[in-house]
Structure formats: C-alpha cells, structure tokens
Amino acid sequence: MANDSSGGQPPSAGSPGGTSDQPTKAHATVGKEERGPKADATPPDINALLAELLRHRDSRNQKKDVWYFLSSGVFFMLVGALVLLAAFLTITTTHASFTFILVVVGVAILLYGTGTQGVGNFENTEGAARYKIGIAGGAGILAFAVGLGIVLRADDIRDAFQVERKYAQLVFRDKGDGVGSLTSYVSEISVDGLPVPAFRSGDYIVAFVPFVANATGREIQINANFYNVEAEQARNRLLAQKISLHQTVALKLDVNDAGFDFPKLASPIVVTLVTDDVKNDPDESQLAGLGQDGGPQPGLPPPAVVAQ
Amino acid sequence: MMARAFGILGILVFAISAAVAATTQALAQSCSEFDEIVVNDKDPGTLQMRPYGAEVLVNSKIALRCLLPIVAAMKARINSPLIEPRDLARFVQVTGAIRSILGNGSIAAINDFRDLDNLDVIMVLAFGARSNDQVARVNAALILSDVIDNNSICVVIDHLYDPAINAPDSRSGRLNLLGVATVVAPWAYRENFDNLKRLQDYMTPIVAAESDADQTRRVLQNLAERLDFQKDTPEFQKNSALPGYLRDCYRYLPVWANLNGKQLIYGN
Numbered sequence: 001m002a003n004d005s006s007g008g009q010p011p012s013a014g015s016p017g018g019t020s021d022q023p024t025k026a027h028a029t030v031g032k033e034e035r036g037p038k039a040d041a042t043p044p045d046i047n048a049l050l051a052e053l054l055r056h057r058d059s060r061n062q063k064k065d066v067w068y069f070l071s072s073g074v075f076f077m078l079v080g081a082l083v084l085l086a087a088f089l090t091i092t093t094t095h096a097s098f099t100f101i102l103v104v105v106g107v108a109i110l111l112y113g114t115g116t117q118g119v120g121n122f123e124n125t126e127g128a129a130r131y132k133i134g135i136a137g138g139a140g141i142l143a144f145a146v147g148l149g150i151v152l153r154a155d156d157i158r159d160a161f162q163v164e165r166k167y168a169q170l171v172f173r174d175k176g177d178g179v180g181s182l183t184s185y186v187s188e189i190s191v192d193g194l195p196v197p198a199f200r201s202g203d204y205i206v207a208f209v210p211f212v213a214n215a216t217g218r219e220i221q222i223n224a225n226f227y228n229v230e231a232e233q234a235r236n237r238l239l240a241q242k243i244s245l246h247q248t249v250a251l252k253l254d255v256n257d258a259g260f261d262f263p264k265l266a267s268p269i270v271v272t273l274v275t276d277d278v279k280n281d282p283d284e285s286q287l288a289g290l291g292q293d294g295g296p297q298p299g300l301p302p303p304a305v306v307a308q
Numbered sequence: 309m310m311a312r313a314f315g316i317l318g319i320l321v322f323a324i325s326a327a328v329a330a331t332t333q334a335l336a337q338s339c340s341e342f343d344e345i346v347v348n349d350k351d352p353g354t355l356q357m358r359p360y361g362a363e364v365l366v367n368s369k370i371a372l373r374c375l376l377p378i379v380a381a382m383k384a385r386i387n388s389p390l391i392e393p394r395d396l397a398r399f400v401q402v403t404g405a406i407r408s409i410l411g412n413g414s415i416a417a418i419n420d421f422r423d424l425d426n427l428d429v430i431m432v433l434a435f436g437a438r439s440n441d442q443v444a445r446v447n448a449a450l451i452l453s454d455v456i457d458n459n460s461i462c463v464v465i466d467h468l469y470d471p472a473i474n475a476p477d478s479r480s481g482r483l484n485l486l487g488v489a490t491v492v493a494p495w496a497y498r499e500n501f502d503n504l505k506r507l508q509d510y511m512t513p514i515v516a517a518e519s520d521a522d523q524t525r526r527v528l529q530n531l532a533e534r535l536d537f538q539k540d541t542p543e544f545q546k547n548s549a550l551p552g553y554l555r556d557c558y559r560y561l562p563v564w565a566n567l568n569g570k571q572l573i574y575g576n
Contacts, residue, residue: 086347145556174444176443177404178359178404178407178445178447179405179407179408179411180362180404183361186546202347203356203358206483209366212482213439230362234363235362236365236412237411238408283348299537300494301534303491303493303534304530305453305487305491306487306523306527307487308442
C-alpha cells in the first residue's frame with residue numbers, strides 16, 4: 001500500500017532507500033511488477049468481499065452442522081434403531097444368525113448414541129505432553145461380549161432368535177343336528193394352498209395352521225375335503241359322501257387360549273354334513289306314504305313344508 | 309305219568325321265563341346304546357351330545373322303540389318353546405337320530421314310527437318345531453312332516469292357536485307347523501278337514517296383517533289348495549268320519565284352541 005501512495009512518481013534522488021539517482025534493484029523490480037497492473041486497477045468491492053466471506057463461513061458452518069449431526073448421539077441412536085427395525089422386519093425370513101447379528105449391531109450403535117461410548121476415559125491437558133486414554137469403547141465391549149456369547153451360548157442364541165413360527169388349532173365341528181358327526185369322516189385340509197396336519201379330537205377334527213407371531217389378524221384361505229368312511233351296510237344316506245369346503249377365516253386367536261403352545265383360533269368352522277337335498281325338504285316319496293290311499297295324485301300340489 | 313307231565317310243564321315254564329328274560333335283557337341292552345353322551349359342555353351355549361352311530365339305527369323298529377319313549381318322557385320338561393340347554397342338547401341328539409332313521413328307512417320307518425308314537429311324542433316335537441333353537445326346529449319340523457297323520461294332527465293345530473306363536477320371534481315355528489298341517493290336508497278325514505278349514509280361516513287375517521309374512525301366506529295358500537283338492541265325492545276322506553283306530557285326537561285336551569270359541573272339535 002506504501003508503494004501505491006507514491007503513485008507513478010519516481011523516488012527523489014538521495015532519499016533513504018531512494019536517495020540515489022539509480023534506483024535499487026529491488027525497487028526497480030517492485031516498480032516493474034506493480035507498475036503494469038496498478039496502472040488501471042480499481043479498488044475492490046468491500047461488500048462483495050464481505051458477502052463472499054460470509055458465504056464461505058456459512059458453507060463451512062453448514063458442513064460443520066452436518067458433520068456435527070453425523071457425529072451426534074441422536075444420529076447413532078437413529079441408525080441403531082434402523083438396524084433394529086431391519087432385524088424385526090426380516091426376522092421371519094432370514095436365518096437366526098443374521099437376525100442375531102443385526103440385533104447386536106443395532107443395540108451397539110444405539111448404545112453408542114446414548115453416550116455409553118467409553119467405559120473409562122482419562123484426559124490430561126496440562127504440561128507439554130497431552131494424552132488421552134479411552135478404555136475400551138461400548139461397541140468394542142459389546143463386540144467382545146458378542147463374540148464370546150456366540151462361542152459359549154450358540155444353542156441359546158439360536159433358540160432366542162429363531163423365527164417365531166407357531167401353530168394354531170383350527171377346529172372343525174359338525175352342525176350339531178344329531179344326524180351325524182365328523183367321526184364318520186377323514187379329512188384333507190390345506191391352508192393357503194399348503195397341506196397341513198390334522199387330527200381327530202373326539203367328535204372334532206383339528207388342523208394345525210402355521211403362523212408367525214407378528215402376522216396374526218390376517219386372513220387365511222382354508223380348503224378342506226371330508227370323505228365319508230362309514231361302512232356301506234351301515235351308511236347314513238343323509239350324510240354327504242364328500243364335503244368340500246372353501247372358506248376364508250381371520251387368523252384370530254382365542255384370547256383365553258392364546259398362551260398355550262398351540263392356541264385355538266377364535267371361531268371353529270362348522271361343517272354341514274347333511275346332503276343338500278335333505279337339508280330342508282322331506283323326501284316327497286316319504287310324504288306320499290302319508291296318504292291313506294297310498295300316494296300323491298295328479299293335480300295335487302306338494303305340501304309347502306318349510307323347516308327353518 | 310303225572311310226574312312226567314309236571315316235569316315237561318316245568319321245563320316249558322323255565323324255557324319261557326328264560327326267553328322272556330333274554331328278550332328283556334336284549335331290549336334293555338339295545339336301549340342302553342341310546343343313553344346321552346355329552347360331547348362338549350364348556351358352556352351352555354355349546355352343550356352338545358354325541359350323535360348316534362348309523363350302526364345302532366340300522367334296525368329302525370328297535371331304535372324307534374327306544375327313542376320314542378325318550379321323546380315322550382321329555383314332555384315333562386319340554387313344555388314351552390324355550391328349552392333349557394341340556395334338554396335341548398338331548399332333544400337334538402334324539403331327533404337327529406329319528407331324522408336319520410326316517411331318512412334312511414323311508415315308508416317302512418314312517419309306519420314303524422306311527423305304530424309306536426303317541427300324542428305326547430307329537431306334543432314334544434311340536435314344541436321343538438317352534439323352539440328357540442334353529443337346529444331343533446329343523447329336526448322336529450322334518451320329522452313331523454314325515455309322520456303327521458289324521459291320528460295326531462290335532463296337536464299341531466292346537467299349537468297354531470297359541471297367541472304367542474304370532475309374535476315376530478316365533479314366526480319360524482308358526483311357518484314350520486303350518487307346513488306340517490298342509491301335509492295332512494288332502495287325506496284329512498271329516499273332523500280334521502273341518503278343523504283345518506277353521507284354522508285357515510283363523511290364521512289368514514292374522515297373516516294378512518303382517519308385512520313380512522310372504523312365505524307364511526304362500527303356505528296358507530298351499531293349505532287352501534290341498535284342502536280344496538278333496539271334492540264332495542265319496543272317494544275323498546273328508547266325507548268320512550275318523551275311523552276308530554285313528555281317534556287319538558278324540559281324547560286330546562286342547563291347550564290353546566277353544567279358548568275363544570270352538571276351533572278344535574272332535575265328536576261333539
């Protein structure tokens with residue numbers, strides 16, 4: 001700036017630093033360098049410079065904020081929660097070991113975010129030597145514990161994190177009209193297209209419906225066939241030979257039964273065993289026997305027997 | 309000679325006694341198969357008794373000989389359309405078996421039933437046909453429509469004069485019993501023909517005043533058509549009095565009919 005004040009005037013002879021008529025090499029150099037650009041230079045816009053400075057500072061602050069958030073406890077808690085959510089969502093479809101790892105990692109990151117990064121921490125700022133000692137971070141401790149746990153409790157881990165697939169009892173019962181019972185039938189039952197095991201329990205047939213713990217309430221498609229196995233000579237002709245049943249039921253557990261290993265579904269399925277043609281209408285040939293003269297006659301309307 | 313005669317007589321008496329005892333025991337044994345067996349009594353709403361297997365129903369005569377006394381004995385407890393859960397379960401169990409017998413045995417089984425039944429049986433079945441349980445109603449109505457005849461129609465007619473049967477929640481029972489009444493109409497003897505005519509005249513205005521009784525109106529129409537099938541010619545039974553072997557209704561004391569005039573009349 002001192003040179004700027006001299007303008008284009010040559011320094012006076014004999015003045016200090018410039019007392020001699022011959023300028024020093026340095027002065028000559030400086031003068032040669034500054035003379036060109038300074039000839040048409042305009043003063044810089046202070047406001048623009050300030051704006052640029054502020055923008056730069058804001059940018060740095062934004063980067064700083066992002067970095068601050070990414071290193072904050074809240075961020076790690078969120079990441080940990082996301083990993084745990086992933087474990088929850090995939091527990092029914094992945095291997096138990098993978099679920100276990102997701103859960104452990106999720107818990108570790110979550111705990112890191114809550115502030116349990118270090119088990120012990122010592123910092124000295126005095127004197128020329130500054131040192132900081134962190135004793136085993138929380139995640140490291142957990143990793144160690146996990147490794148040890150995997151080795152020592154592998155079977156328990158598998159049991160704890162295996163897919164929560166259970167079986168509910170779906171009860172089939174007859175209508176209870178006293179005409180026949182399901183003891184005269186064998187069953188073939190499928191749920192959502194997959195055959196399921198079934199057994200007889202007294203007068204009922206019970207099928208095992210597989211379900212996962214977090215999927216109750218959804219609807220399942222039941223397809224069932226019941227085949228009459230009564231001996232031919234003692235067959236009740238009112239009972240259907242084959243009953244096909246297609247029904248959609250809600251996978252809703254009986255609240256009084258839900259604590260059992262095999263809880264019952266809330267509603268049993270009632271199977272109508274009597275064939276369609278004898279459900280409500282008496283056999284016309286039987287009614288014909290009512291006539292004392294032995295049968296229906298032309299022009300006689302059939303009786304309007306209704307059973308409801 | 310005398311001693312020999314006494315000896316033969318003694319053997320005969322012993323043989324007869326043994327045969328009677330064996331028959332009685334066999335009958336008792338066969339009827340023990342019709343004892344009640346509760347399947348599920350977790351709560352009164354699910355009380356259910358095990359249906360009888362088809363093998364014990366094959367011989368309809370033996371089965372009905374055991375079952376009809378059970379039904380008749382229910383008269384003491386089933387004396388209204390509101391049937392207690394345990395009685396209801398037993399009623400459904402027994403009527404389900406009878407329904408199976410009639411359905412499998414056809415006319416022969418119906419005739420066996422008629423040989424063995426009485427008005428107590430019909431009374432219990434009539435209460436069942438108008439009961440508070442749909443399964444019981446269906447069983448009873450189907451049995452009655454098979455077995456009702458000139459000898460027992462008076463009970464059904466009497467029930468239809470019960471003012472309570474016209475209540476909205478009793479109309480299924482009324483419909484069932486009206487349907488049963490239509491069965492006898494073409495073969496009704498004079499007394500029953502006249503009683504059915506009076507029933508039709510009594511019921512028609514009641515049903516006409518109801519807005520949701522189309523099915524009942526159709527049944528009443530059917531009753532009229534089947535009654536009209538009988539002409540005033542000698543070959544139709546409406547022109548003859550009930551024969552002696554079909555006069556159980558002469559001894560029947562109406563419960564609801566005849567409270568307001570003569571509606572159910574046999575003899576004088």
